[in-house]
Structure formats: C-alpha cells, structure tokens
Amino acid sequence: MARRYRFGIEEFERLFQGVTGVELLEGEVYQMSPIGPRHAEVVARLVTRFAQALGDQARVWPQNPVRLPPSSEPQPDIALLKPKDYWESLPTPEDILLLVEVADASLEYDREVKLPIYAQAGIPEVWLLDLQGNRLHVFRAPKEGLYTEHRVLLPGEEAEPLHFPGVRVAWP
Template identity: 85%
Template structure:
C-alpha cells in the first residue's frame, strides 16, 4: 500500500483553516481567562504586565481621575467592544460618563485610548492602532516606555490617523476632547 504524506492518501488534500471568533463567542469561550484580547476575529495573548508598566498605568489613572473628575469615566485595562470582531483591552480608556452595567463600552463611548508599551510597541502601533482608526476612536496615546516618548494620534480618516505628534519628557499632554486639561505623563 502506497502512502502519501504523513497521514496517508485520505489526508493528502486536507487543508488547515483559520477560525475567526465573533465577539459573543469570544466572550463565552474566554470568560475568566486573563491576558487575551480579540482583534479582528483573532485571539491574541497579551504581554505580561511588569512593575514599570503597572506603575505608569496607575499614575495615569490617578492623573486622569483628578484632572477630569466626573467629565469622563476612567476605564483601566478593561475591554472595549469594536464590532464586528474586536474586543481589545487598552491600558486606559476615557469614556463618556455613564454606567456600563448592561453592555461593554463601544467606539461611540470612547473619548481617548491609552496604550502603554514596554515590550508591545510594534503590536500597539501596527495591530491595535489601525483597528482604533478604523473604529473612529478620536484620539489614541501610545506611551513608549523604552524611548520615553508619548505618541499622540488624532483625526482618524479612512482607517488611519492623519495627525501624529510626539511629546518629549516634561511636555504635558492635552486630551483633544478636554481642551485646557493638562496631563503630566511619566
């Protein structure tokens, strides 16, 4: 008996197929599993959070809460629904001030997203940022801890951010939707 390939002749034409998850299916199957997010139907394991990353997020949460009070809901390391197939977990989301008991926030609720990148800069800029632009998130900050730079992305149009500004240490950031509110970043 002549065999073709490892599994024999009946498997010679079988092909591996990629499986894409919907948001509801992802939430059902991955509920309670930490460190995963859904981006365009694919499940990604996120980088572990180290002490420097955690401290920066904690500082920014405090600064946003103090600066904005009840003008925005500070939503740290929680999911945001971006249909049809994404549920990222940005490090910080500033949301419209309302309760989210019934449903996770969606793109329409997001005022600003912040990603803190210690080892995830390429992932944040090349995978998540385009998704945020396609979802019309008005502003995204990517804090690059290795270079100590804050990248501010604004004005999404046709799936890309048309404005990109780099802030250096000592420069305060001003959220687009909160003119006059200055936020120090680490």
C-alpha cells in the same frame, strides 16, 4: 486542509469568559504580554492623574475591554469614556473619548496591530506611551483606517486630551 477560525465578539466572550490576558483583534485571539512593574506603575499614575484632572467629566476605565464591532474586543491600558454606567454592555466606539496604550515591550504590536483597529473604529484619539523611547505619541483624526495627525511629546511636555481642552496631563 487546515483553516484558520475567526471569532465574533459574542462567541469570544462566551468561550473566553474568565480567561485573563487575552484580547480579540479582527477575529483573532491574542495573548497579551505580561504586565511588569514599570508598566503597572505608569498605568496607575495615569489613572490617578486622569481621575484628578477630569473628576466626573469622564469615566476612567483601566485595563478593561472595549467592544469594537464587528470583530475586536481589545483591552487598552486606559480608556476615557463618556460618563455613564456600563453595567449592561461594554463601551463601544461611541462611548470612547481617548484610549491609552503603555508600551514597554509591545510598541510594535500596539502601533502595527492595535492602532489601525482603533482608527478603523473611529476612536478620535489614541495615546501610545513608549516607555523605552520615553516618548508619548498622540494620534488623532482617524480617516479610512489611519490617523491623519501624529504628534510626539518629549519628556516634560504635558498632553491635552482632545475632548478636554485646557486640561493638561503630565505623563511619566
């Protein structure tokens, strides 16, 4: 009889150390889509804009893992974190102010798989940038594994991070 094996965070980190392009979601290891030039450019622009707009108010954490116990370690495209050093451990939900996922070919995966995990972990805000539809989806107010607020921004509209009122960020 075949059985599916589920990984814990510590086991995943030990077994997949040095392996790129994988993330742990609810105990299962997923291979991430390759990053194309358009996706890379958008992430680079947003990192620059966040860093310029926020300075030392937040740590901009691009394409690095975050720990969402008990069984997820995703790699969002950008995380805005509380400003502190993360030498000893990866950021956890208490450290995360905003997550950004840039979706070129991964919109369904980001929306159907990752977004509910973020909501369950209590991440206060997630931006899902749909490159093909040229829309920015802003999700806020997680409750019982769902985001109860969803706003769609159109080209030319700036986004304002929940934790930084008055800071306006242009998105590509």
